[in-house]
Amino acid sequence: MNPRGKVPVMKDGDVTLYETIAIMQYLEKKHPEPALFGRTPAESGQIWRQISECTYYLEQPVFGVVVPILFGGLDQKMAEVRASADAAKVEIDRISKILSSQDWLAGSAPSAADCWVYPVLGLLARCGGRDDVKPLNLGFDEFGRRYPALKQWKERIEKQTGYDRAFPPHWKQAA
Numbered sequence: 001m002n003p004r005g006k007v008p009v010m011k012d013g014d015v016t017l018y019e020t021i022a023i024m025q026y027l028e029k030k031h032p033e034p035a036l037f038g039r040t041p042a043e044s045g046q047i048w049r050q051i052s053e054c055t056y057y058l059e060q061p062v063f064g065v066v067v068p069i070l071f072g073g074l075d076q077k078m079a080e081v082r083a084s085a086d087a088a089k090v091e092i093d094r095i096s097k098i099l100s101s102q103d104w105l106a107g108s109a110p111s112a113a114d115c116w117v118y119p120v121l122g123l124l125a126r127c128g129g130r131d132d133v134k135p136l137n138l139g140f141d142e143f144g145r146r147y148p149a150l151k152q153w154k155e156r157i158e159k160q161t162g163y164d165r166a167f168p169p170h171w172k173q174a175a
C-alpha cells in the first residue's frame with residue numbers, strides 16, 4: 001500500500017494514501033468536523049506553525065537520540081546523542097511552556113498539530129524510559145514527572161475518541 005513500506009497508510013474505497021499530513025488533510029476534507037486544520041486563518045496559521053516547528057526543529061534532535069537507541073551504535077555516538085538531547089530539550093521546553101497556559105498546542109481545540117507532535121514526544125519518552133537508557137542520564141526518563149504540562153496534555157489526548165484504537169500496543173510501556 002505504501003511503496004516506502006512505512007506507516008501510516010490509509011485505504012478508503014478506491015483511495016490509498018500515505019504520508020501522515022496527506023492522510024490528515026484527506027480525513028478533514030471527508031469529515032470536516034472536528035476540524036483538524038482550524039476554522040479561521042489565524043487557527044490554521046498557528047496549527048501549521050506548530051507542525052513546521054516540530055518538523056524542522058524537534059524531529060531531527062529526537063531522531064538523533066532515538067535512532068542509536070533503537071538501531072544500535074549508541075556507545076560510539078554518545079557525544080552526538082548528548083548534543084541532540086540538548087537540542088531536543090530546548091524544543092520540549094518551548095512546547096511545555098505553550099501547554100502550561102493552554103490545553104492544546106495550537107489553541108483551545110485539539111488539532112493536526114497535536115496529532116503531529118504527540119508521537120514524536122511519545123517515541124522519545126518510550127526510548128528515554130528504557131532500563132538500558134536511564135543510566136545514561138539523557139533526561140528523558142520519567143518524562144511525565146519532568147514535564148507535567150506534557151503529561152496533562154498526553155492525558156487529554158488519551159481521552160480523545162478513537163485514541164485506543166490508534167495506539168501502538170508496544171507504546172504502552174512508555175513512561
Ligand SMILES: N[C@@H](CCC(=O)N[C@@H](CS)C(=O)NCC(=O)O)C(=O)O
Nearest residue numbers: 004005006007008018019020021119
Ligand atoms: N513522512 C512519513 C514518515 C513515515 C514513517 O517514517 N513511519 C515510520 C513509523 S513512524 C515507519 O513506518 N517506519 C518503519 C520503517 O521505516 O521501516 C509520514 O509522515 O507518514
